[in-house]
Amino acid sequence: MSSTRRAETFPASTPAAAQIFTTVLSHGPLTRLEVARRAGLSPAAVTKAVRPLIEAGYLVEEADEPARPALGRPANQVRVDGGRALFIGVKATGDEIIGVLTDLCCRIHVARHTPLPDREPKAVLASVAELVGELLGEAGDLGVPVLGLGIAVSGDVDRGAGVVRYSPFLEWRDVPLAELAATTTGLPVAVDNDVRALTVAEQWFGAGVGLSDFAVVTVGAGIGCGLVVHGRVVAGAHGVAGEIGHVTVDPAGPPCHCGNRGCVEAIAGDAAIVRRIRETTGLEVAGTAEAVALAHQGNAGAREAYARAGDAIGRGIATVANLLGPERVIISGEGLAAHDPFAEQIRDAFAAAAFGSADRCDVQTRPLPFEEWARGAAATAIQSFIRADDQR
């Protein structure tokens, strides 16, 4: 199939050129002058950097110029041609693989998911290859080349080496996933931790655009956190960071699988909430869906459990805000959109526990559809293709 097709490379030789491209990518259509101001470069430098990018088709001149000035020569806006290239993002959980086909602007064109019968690296790799094959087929129909594959896995991932150091859900240790996937798919592969991947997506295409310091908190089975400091996603000295789930909220709280008590996750994780409702109401709650339904019906025990969870998350976020002073915290989770009381509780607890930063830190809540995880993986693939490791 792919045979000896040479991997296409991005024509941005210098860091400045990459920065110019990412500026346009994140901040929509911009005139060259606006790009120059944002990137802190001279207009001439922008002109020179933009030309090869237009010639290669990654940037295009915007056809209509809506924002023309009252006076003077009208500006020509430039934007990224999303249709120029496609990327595939894959998120592997313990029992499912989610894959999306996105364009260069990280807009999802196709989403697929398949169950995962076996967690062995080989079996997972085979499933990933199959899913990628299907998505490549879709891409072939569109006649647009796929330039990269991103894979997101929860756990301890060495992004630079493309190795999954340790993934509890998959029960993997030191799996050189990037290399393996590259040989089976023939695509350039980027591998990263799932929450960090999601954070990259927010940084470049979401609510973190233009911010140099923000946090993404994911609420679901586990509680995760991606941090952006100084315009770069924090990976920690050893690849582990953002473990907000195991921040202690109440030393007398319920035991956590990590060995401590009262971790955020032990109070606000899906399983913890279900367990709490069972304990306080005596009802046989099967799962999260039922717990949410109970809370919506006004069941006191369920509401209390969610209030407790919201409180724990709010405290956890306040801890992040106190330590890092982010400009914004983006809370995202499956249940959040449908479940406002939860979010409100988070806000209240945050406001109470945040020391000096509460009024200066914007807390946003946004839903997290399951494809969003895979989109994050695609974002890392795009980032890796552009080869721009830091940006504002």
Place this chain on the structure above:
Amino acid sequence: MSSTRRAETFPASTPAAAQIFTTVLSHGPLTRLEVARRAGLSPAAVTKAVRPLIEAGYLVEEADEPARPALGRPANQVRVDGGRALFIGVKATGDEIIGVLTDLCCRIHVARHTPLPDREPKAVLASVAELVGELLGEAGDLGVPVLGLGIAVSGDVDRGAGVVRYSPFLEWRDVPLAELAATTTGLPVAVDNDVRALTVAEQWFGAGVGLSDFAVVTVGAGIGCGLVVHGRVVAGAHGVAGEIGHVTVDPAGPPCHCGNRGCVEAIAGDAAIVRRIRETTGLEVAGTAEAVALAHQGNAGAREAYARAGDAIGRGIATVANLLGPERVIISGEGLAAHDPFAEQIRDAFAAAAFGSADRCDVQTRPLPFEEWARGAAATAIQSFIRADDQR
């Protein structure tokens, strides 16, 4: 006095040159080849950058070459000439001003402190000017020029603007301290938060040398924290960061002046420890010195209070480690050196509460003599003089 003396400027025009200098500054004498490797530059670039620095007297060729290779031309090591320039660092607390005269390598030559009669900006400025005047006199005796003044203040400080936004201890709001001190002393002035200043000193001259991710935790009247992420000191989006003192350790704990309960500072701050000992033993403990003495004598109540405090600090540090994955945490405080059980308790609590990072995060304890705060201020002055904002 100083009249129209032009401020001396550092002859490192490019970021690369500044990086080369800071590499030599932090990593002691190095051969040009070693510098090139560390800085990721060609040997030729190092040669060219080093020459003007030697001509200006900031670098010198090391006289004796101890590390000569078995074979080949012996290497010429280069080091920073500390005696080339002096800097003054000043730390202002609520009731005292501490000043040090350091050389370019941030070694303390003279330390002075004077009580602070009044907290009004004008009065503080006058005291600072007097102290600086004395230290300038000492510098004049040495015949070495003083090239900068750094002032460290606790609270919310905008380093870039040189403005103290809000300092609770001094009861200041929006005081343009850098500008004021520059006009009264005639020196270039850098102003920063005290804990961040201390962190810069550790990063360049202390236990953080060579690390891109570490934390400094100060234990005393308050509990502070300076963070280095991606090789840069974290200031947060709004100038507030590192508020580890108000991380909640126990929601049912004692009330804190910040309005919450069970903050680290409300358990492990000096005042909290003294109060705890009073409550549990009924003894009239006057201050920290007495509390420490009681603990050393084996008084059960005092030991319990310190154990509690150590536990709280350890948990707070674990939170930092879980979130940021630093390579090292440097705990520094006045009482620490004399007070090992405290430190041990911190370690234990950290090891228990740190999720996955405990075994990979090095926890160091080091004493914090009172001049160390002022030395941090001098470090920011040096950094500001070199004009290198980030480094590894």
Place this chain on the structure above:
DNA sequence: TTCTTTTATTGACGGCGGAAAATAATGGCC
């Protein structure tokens, strides 16, 4: 002495980004 080995320096080269000037594209004004 001469060769080998390692370090440091030199000089040519290329590329990038900035400054300034030129060019382009409009609307307004006479």
Place this chain on the structure above:
DNA sequence: GGCCATTATTTTCCGCCGTCAATAAAAGAA
């Protein structure tokens, strides 16, 4: 319509920085 003011973009030229390749330097070994 011609001219001018205004703003955007491009061109041209220039300086500077860092790399490359070659060379010098400073030993010990043969």
